[in-house]
Amino acid sequence: MERLKKVLKKTIENSSFKNAILQENAVSMWSDVVGKNISEISKATSVDRGVLFVKVESATWKQELYMQKNEIINKINKKIGSKAIKEIRLV
Secondary structure (H helix, E strand, O other): HHHHHHHHHHHOOOOOHHHHHHHHHHHHHHHHOOOOOHHHHHHEEEEOEEEEEEOOOHHHHHHHHHHHHHHHHHHHHHHOOOOOEEEEEOO
């Protein structure tokens, strides 16, 4: 079992799947990164080519998150251990 685990890990690390997996992790950890208040008014929906799409409930909050965008990107990338997220698109 341990050998299979090592083979799978090596295969993923050497493939293009690694970035895709890391990017999808960003969606699931959105609320952990931004906290309870912001996660109540926004939801990460998907990632495409390093762009994290986040649905926001109002224009006011969209503006607020836009101003915090770089800080949020840095927190996400630090948490996943890679610079997989390059941009956040607020919708």
